[in-house]
Amino acid sequence: MGLITSNFLNLESVFQSILENSLDAVWAFDKEFKLIAFNSTFPSTYSLFFGKEFDETKSLLEAVNEEKYEKWKQYYVRALKERFKVGYEYKLNNRSLYYDLLFNPIIESDQIVGSSVTCKDVTNRKHLEKAIKDNREQLTETKEEKKEEANLLGKIQKELEVSRENEARLKRVIDELDSGFWEWNVEKDIMKFNSRYTEILGYNTDELCGGKEVWESLIHPEDKNKVLEKFKLNLDGSTSKFNSEHRLLAKSGEWIWVDECGIVTKSDENGNPLLVNGRISDITLKKNTIETLSELEDRFYHLADYLPFMIWMNDKQNKGLYFNKAWLDYRGASLDNEINNNWKDSIHPDDYDYWKSVSSDAFAKKEEFELEYRLKNSDGEYAWVLDHGIPRFLKSGAFIGFIGAAFDVSDRKILSNQLLESETKFNEITSVIGEGIFVENLKGETEFINPEFSRILGWEEKDLVGKKLHEVIHNLPNIENEDNHDCPLNRVLITGETYRISEDYFKHVNGELVPVSYVASPMLRNGEIIGAVTAFHDIRARKEYEAEIERFVEELQFSKDLVEENAKELVDLNRKLRDSEEKLRELNANKDKFFSIISHDLKSPFTSLLGFSEYLVEDLDDLTKDEIKEFAANIYKAGKNVFNLLENLLQWSRIQTGRICYSPTTFSLTELSESIIALYIVNATKKKVKLISEITDELNIFADKFMIDTVLRNLISNAIKFTKTGNEIRIQAVETESEYRISVKDNGVGMEDEIKEKLFKISEHVTTKGTDQEKGTGLGLILCKEFVEKNGGKIWVESEVGKGSEFIFTISKKQSKISGQN
Template identity: 25%
Template sequence: MNASYQTLQNRIVELENELAGMRAAMLNTENHAQDHRTTGLGNEFQAASAYEKNCWNETQARIRESEERFKVIANIAPVLIWLSSPDKQCYFFNKGWLDFTGRTMEQENGFGWAEGVHEEDFERCLQIYNTNFDARQEFSMNYRLRRFDGEYRWISDRGVPQYTESGVFLGYVGGGMDIHDQINFAESLEKEVQNRTLQLKKSEEFLQSILNTTSNSIASYEAVYDDAGEIYDFRILYSNEETYSQHATRFESIIGRMCSEVYPEIFEKGVFEKLVKCINTGKPDAYVTDYQNSNGTFWFDASIESHGNRVTVTARNITEELEADLQLKELNQKLKIQNSIFNHSEENANFGSFALTLATNKLECSDNLYRLVGHLPQEFTPSFEQFISFLHPGDRQRAIRDGMRALETRNLVQNDYRVITKDGSLKYLRLSGKFIKEGGKQIMIGAMQDVTKDIQLNEALRLKNIELKRNNEELASFSYVASHDLQEPLRKIRAFSSRILEREQHFSDITKDYFNRIVSAATRMQKLIEALLSYSNTGSSEASFVPADLNKILEDVKTDLEDLIEDKNVRIEASELPVLPVIPLQFQQLLQNLIGNSIKYSKPQEPPVIEIHAELTHEQEKNGLYWKISVSDNGIGFDQRYENRIFDLFQRLHGKSEFEGTGIGLAICKKIAQNHHGFMSAKGVIGKGSTFSVYLPAETGK
């Protein structure tokens, strides 16, 4: 896995985390509002709710923007990207994956992707996926995946668990890379190095035998002087057949001929000057030069010795040696690059590798393994004892036992250990590996990965779960207090105040007015408590969906409101409503609240007219088909600016002296719509009336 692939995958993880964070922010906003509602902050929360609603809308917009950006980046990424939900089912594959497999998103979704895994890798691949998924831990694995042309190619796949900021597990994001050519290259490279090493050994033995056989590598030249006593050429006194074989065009007899005629190149490459210098000084010399003919270029390593006016040149053909050396350098360069890629991958993945030869107890470690314990590469001599000294005292005995058990069973079990680094900080390292045989030797190879963040996140999640459990218990206690302890004093206040007014006739009108206000306030408080309990119970997960005729539910609502309808002379006009899977009691409460509101906020001198109808509509923003059930009236209406505000808890657009109510009815309607995977909207015109609409998914409706 190269650096660009790692960087791209990290960016994808960041985008997925960003989306998770935004969804968590929306949940936190709702929870924050719930906390204020349950503590009864009243008017102070009214000011904050509008800000929270704006944050909610902004967060939704950012989520849509981030989701689109994520899809664009994922689809142009030169890697295979997948996403899975908490139930292990994969629900997204990028264009790179689909182009590679030649399959559609529908074919790959769920566990469809596993159909392309090679049968020899399938069980291992699935075990790694399920084991790590159940443990909520990062994993990587190599397996063969069927390409669109039917060829199975090796894929390096990495999966990373995703959480919200509050610790809710969202599933996995993963990325794969085609490493088929790398694996084949590494295998062929290893074989080539072995073959080249053997060839070099044979070449060295052969060249040494040539060097030891002087008759195959010797030539003798005699200096030729001009009138001034200067050497201007050399006459060939002797040259063996080895020399001839490298100069086939001159294989005819060259004895007695001049070097300028047979070897003119020595005058161009500085060899002639060295021969002259050797005779003039009497000191031996050496040179390396090349000769060319129709058979190619040949390199020689030669030494010169003088004997009066003669020189003996002993030459060794190093052509094959130089070629082998050049090829070996190229192989070493490729190995260096490959090692650099692997080392960089270790740094990016935050793990280090090691190899322990059991026969010699020799331990070799990668550079990044040193860094994981806070040291520089090669800063200390690695050993089992040395690494035991880095462990937290509480983990040392367990590590020793695990090591002894691994040596006995030849099975290294994955374990986590606490490590104290050089600077004193604490890390959690995860040890994994296996035993292999190489050259007849038993070797334990493995890796140590820094999982500190994973451990810390798991611990934070555990503490959050404890806190959530405690909060749930406190909420349950509050519900009990609200339904029993808080209502009992209110009932007594109402009862005793009423008795005093009935029995005591001497009170002044002012005193009676005070008592009536006490009874009225206690009544409103009791209704508010009951409404809060109703709102709290609306979110209960125990309710189940059943197909229900909404026309029948409407008739039940009209029966419940029969007295109020007659008193207000209400006319209700309803069209045919559909049969939908709903929670009957909750949906009946929703319709009752909406119709009750229309009656409550009717005009004093005009009989209320309420129209109810349903229609199928495609909602662009939700990208789906919905049943839109609307309740319209001819009442006092409201200012459209307050469309979102009226669905919040305790939000009233009119004073309590004008209209009775707790300010919770529409909030309950909104929550019921959300329980049905839908939403609500409101439209109003002051003095004309209002329309409240609830949208329910239409996939299973009639």
């Protein structure tokens, strides 16, 4: 077993090696008589002396039986005061064993902190001495007696040889150790240094020769007085040994930090020292490490003082070591006061026992803890703090205390109490109001129902908590439009909008459908949907009243005053006449424009059709194949123009007569734009025009898909017509809070301002040929305007001659506005 040390004793490697190679038992203890170090020989000596198995966790006095207790206690108590040596006789099987016990106090910072014990087995020596003494008294001059004396002397010689071997062995160990050793012969004033000593300081062996003055000359001037004073006290016998950390001069001129100790190993009969032995260890690295650790400690304290929360630290005895500035400011106390605080007067009386129990238990188990308690602040008032402690361990695993952080949570406690009070009030209020209330989480699972819910629908809270409420009370396959996705109870969790439903049905626990009206509202936290709360009202009585009222109204309808009926009819008739007159004027003007367009725009393509077809009929035999193909292409273009014109005229007339209904649905604008691009890609390719959709994200809108499709097709067709070869057309869409903004942008010929003002008016017929002389009907943009307005939006154009045009239209996101248009 290797040498074991505690944090209390810091033995150097040199002494560890010597002790391990020693045949003597060596052990050390602290002021509480607890074992803090021992070598491999000690456990067997322990068992021999005390007849017990070695247990290093017990106090040394616990191992001593009653018979020997007082003697060993006197030894140990005296060893904490002075250095002394005693002989100890142990009886084993009627045979005496003899030991010399050398007790030597351990001194740190001029204070005795413990003692070491060296137990040397001198049994053989004692027996030899006794045998010599007995034999000298009894021996005669006979040959037999001389022979016995010779044998005795032979044994003594062997003992001396063993002693010399041990001495040589110890010398070899010393020479191989990392420490330097010296020996001072006081009488001759000769000081010798081993090779390791000179090696540490960088000298050759012959460079350090002489007396004590050689050694003194190596000591740093600032350390010399202190070192020599300690050395003198040891020589005088005032201290058991000389021990000092100081600087010695190396050959290189550097100052080397060393730990040097010495002891008087031989004295004359008057106690005057004759021989002093000592050793040094290079502790430069240790000193540098301590300095670095000190700097790191200062940095930690500096950083901790700037943290906005409270930091504390204690040692392994649970005694305070450190409190940061935030703690001291909070407490209005000094560091010394807090370190010595017993906390009974600082922690609220109602919390003290709980605090002490949790913290003491965590300390005993060396486990992390967290607790809340009330701590007295600088104003002398108790305020809530959250305290979190973590155990501290060295790299070796040794426990060295706790470090913790405390936070002032008074405001949070107030809010928590307010929340609890608010919840209590909420429960009290919801228990007495006449509305059924339930709360769902984001998954649609029930978290709360009030008593009125149970009264109306018969369900108990324990039967619903954790279940998806829609599936229990609202999954009604026999009711129209009860799609899970369209159900307001589910939609509120997706859209975050409030839904007010005037009439619906919830399922009673007995299966009955109960008519209700309800409001479903989202619950938001930091803008995120976390659930929904719904309040509903049983409208069975209202439904009965409404049925009665409806019957009553039907009866009243037949008995209304005839004059009132006639007056109302007259007012309505006059209003209708005025409306009809205005519409007739508008229709008459549109009719005139309509026929004007027909007479003008139909005449030209039909003239072309008749002219080309007549020429083909009369001169077919004289025409080449290419000429026939050219005539056929012209006839196709004229026919297509007639078809487009008739299609736009029919669409426009259907709008005017109200035969096109507004039918909004949710559809993907991204997919719609891609399908229209695919439709016109051939026309664009012919003109070497690029069609680019910049609607990259999936964009779903709620509008009449047919109308939006017609608008986009007209705008893209026009853009191709007025874009020159090699240019590009971009389709873009932007979503705002209230609308969708869609645009078709080209870098074509552009237009004048006066043309822009006429584009969307039926009374101003505007048609322009494209860059390849393509013809238009003049009605496409008018159709676009009608369709966009049907979807609650508006359309306009931004254009500059020679740079191109951008047609922009919007679609309203407001459902009420769209419904109004319908």
